[in-house]
Amino acid sequence: MxxxxxxxxxxxxxxxxxxxxxxxxxxxxxxxxxxxxxxxxxxxxxxxxxxxxxxxxxxxxxxxxxxxxxxxxxxxxxxxxxxxxxxxxxxxxxxxxxxxxPTEIWAMIFVECLRYENRLYIEVVRDEAPLNVAGVCKRWRAIALSTPFLWSSIWITRSPSLDSSYPRRELVSLWLARSAPCPISFSFTIDMQGDLPAVQDLYAGNKQNSPDQEALVGELLSCMSRWKSVQFALPFLNGYDIEAGAPLLERVKVIKDVVQSWSTFDPFIHRIWEDAPRLRIFSLCDDTDWSIRYEKDLLPVPIRLTELDIDFDYPLILCWLVFHESPELTTCNLGRFCGIEDSCATLPPVFLPQLHSLTVTSTIQLFDEGETLKLTKVLSLITAPNLKTFGMYWDNGYLHEPLMSFLARSACALTELFIFTVPIPKREMKEVLEAISGSIKVLKVDVGMTGTPFGKDLLRSLTWRGPDEKFLCPNLERILFGRSVIGKRNSLFIRMVESRWHVDNGRVRLDEVEIYSSRKLGPPPGFDQLEVYQREGLKLHVDYDWDTEIKSDMEGGDTE
Incomplete structure (x- = not known):
């Protein structure tokens, strides 16, 4: 026991x-x-x-x-x-x-204290494991100090001025020493909630670590052969000559919060994935400098990946190379493309048999600047027969043919579809739902000011009319709509929800309805009629999202 x-x-x-x-x-x-x-x-x-x-x-x-x-x-x-x-x-x-x-059982119990909250990186807190268990008594402390796994993960945050960190370098050094010889995981990020002038200065131009922080980076690099899961925000290293590889590395996440050249960063990342045979999860997020385009190379591309999350200017041709070198990809999130207009028509679609989640997105900044994005062109590069979840966000240059060709070519049974701020017309929205009608279970649509894709014909097609009548998406369980999706067709929407709640003959019920709206507009008229079904188990939500608040203010021409 x-x-x-x-x-x-x-x-x-x-x-x-x-x-x-x-x-x-x-x-x-x-x-x-x-x-x-x-x-x-x-x-x-x-x-x-x-x-x-x-x-x-x-x-x-x-x-x-x-x-x-x-x-x-x-x-x-x-x-x-x-x-x-x-x-x-x-x-x-x-x-x-x-x-x-026995001591071995105590060590197992202490390790379970770390796993209790399922944290990937452990924060250094006196009242939480491993520090709290090490401070109970002499025997517990001896057991904790002789259990390297307890010290194999740590969360480090730097100040925006990059001159100090928590915990301090001395404690991090002690932590790393106690973890030997276990594989280690660490997060080395910047506390963006700190002093506002320092944060503004961080965004203003190139920043360098202080000598103390560079010494801390040296401590982390000295353990590179033991890295397992790492997350760090640039700047991470300033001119270090990396000689060792990372044979145990499985996960990497890089966050770019400063305007910094990639010249020192690219060789470091290349060295990681060239000498990291176990690398399977790679994430790169660039939150700065949207005006500088096409400067990021990151070649050669990582291979053998199972999860990929890239949110920075990435040429379409490079996406194809990533797909080609990662046949085991299961989850992919791609955003902020550049070079979308480049000719990729001659490239054959890459067959990704294990891909089950795909998201293509852009940034709000580029969308608001009026640039035409045409994100759906990415779908011409992929064939994914086992895709279950697909999301498309902020594409003001929506192309219908690439999406329909992708669905037909893949013959995938999509269960979740998310469309956010995409100007998809009513007729084409109906064609998409008809293509995935038999498998779709979760539908989330919020198009903002780009139109009302759910017209009368589509809402009537989604309405159940009797056991002998066919209707669209019979297995739909959850819908999440923005108010703009249905426009003024509130009565048709309410009737559709009511009919799917009363559906019988062993068919699937619609059991959750969520509406995104602003506080000014509130839920659609008649929405309160559905509250009577809450006692029977129907889940109803109204989400007053900040983005819809902004849109309603723009539509109304005033400010709340």
Whole structure:
């Protein structure tokens, strides 16, 4: 039986309340010293207590409780001058079953404390593992310090001025030393919630780490052969000559929060994926400098990936190379394309049999500047027969033919479709839903000010009219619509939802409806009619999203 430890949880051991050290401990250390008053009144108490405690130490991890109690009785018999009624509670505490737990089991319990919140990177907090368990008693501290896995993950944040970090470099060095020889994971990011002038200065131009932070980077690079999962924000290194590879590396996420040249960054990333045979998850997010285009190379491309998330200016031809070199890709999120107009017609679609989630997106900034994006051209590069989730965001140059060709070529059974701010016409929206009608379960559409893709004909096609009548998307379980999706066809929308809630003959019910709206507009008229079905289990939500707030203000011509 494994005993799980959780902070603030009391464990029923056989000792009096004043023996416990804190809410985080269950019992005193085996080397605990009794109160001074007891020691003075009973000079033999400490030696007897220590003698009994040693019977349950690591040299004999599973002593018989009966044997221990006999030992206690024998010692009490020898020391008849002691008050048995006073001493017995202390001896019961010493021979409590919790003292019989071997060191290996304690180590497993401490490791489970890390996994309790399923955190990828561990923050250095005094009241959380591993620091809290290491501060309970002498034995727990010894076990914690001799368990490298407890120290194999750490979250480090730098100030926007890049001159200090939390935790401090000395503690990080100690943490890394305790983790040896385990693989390590770390996050080395910038605290963007810090001093506002420093944050503005960070965005204003090139920034360099302070000498202390460069020393910290050196500490992390010295352990590069043990990297398992890493996340860091630029600037990370300034001119380091990387010689070692990362043979254990599985996950990399790079965040670009500063206007910094890629000249030192590209060779570093190349070295990582050239000498990282286990690399499967790669993420690159560039949150700065949308005006500088086509400068990022990142060649050769990473290979053997299963998850890819790229949010920076990425040529369409480079996407094809990534797909070609990553046949095991399962999840892909691509955004901020450049070179979309380049000719890729001669490139054959890449067959990705394991791809189940695909998202193509752009940035709001480029969309608002009036640039035509035509993100759907990316779909001409892929054939994905097992795709389940597809999302398309911020494409003001929507092309219908690439999407329909992709669906026909892949013959995939999409279960989730997300369309956000895409000017898709009513007729073409209906064609898309007809192509995936039999499999779709979740439909999320919010087109903003780009039109109303759900016309009368489409809403009527989605309405159930009886057991012998065909209707569109019979397996639909959730719909998430922006108010602009249905326009003024509120009654048709309410009727469609009601009909799908009352659907019978073993068909799937629509059990969740969510509407995105502004506080000014509120939910669609008649939406309150659906509240009567909430008691029967229908889930209704109105989400007052910040983006729809802005759109409604623009439409109304005033500010709330």
């Amino acid at each position: 494994i005993l799980l430890y959780r902070p603030n949880e009391k464990f029923p051991v056989c000792e009096p309340q004043h023996v416990r050290t804190s809410n985080y401990s269950y019992i005193q250390s085996i080397n605990a010293t009794p109160a001074s008053s007891q020691s003075k009144s009973d000079p033999n108490f400490l030696s007897i207590l220590t003698d009994v405690a040693d019977a349950g130490n690591d040299m004999d991890p599973s002593p018989s409780q009966t044997a221990l109690m006999r030992k206690v009785e024998g010692l009490l018999e020898v020391n008849k001058n002691l008050d048995h009624s006073t001493m017995i509670p202390y001896y019961k505490a010493v021979v409590s079953p919790i003292r019989c737990i």
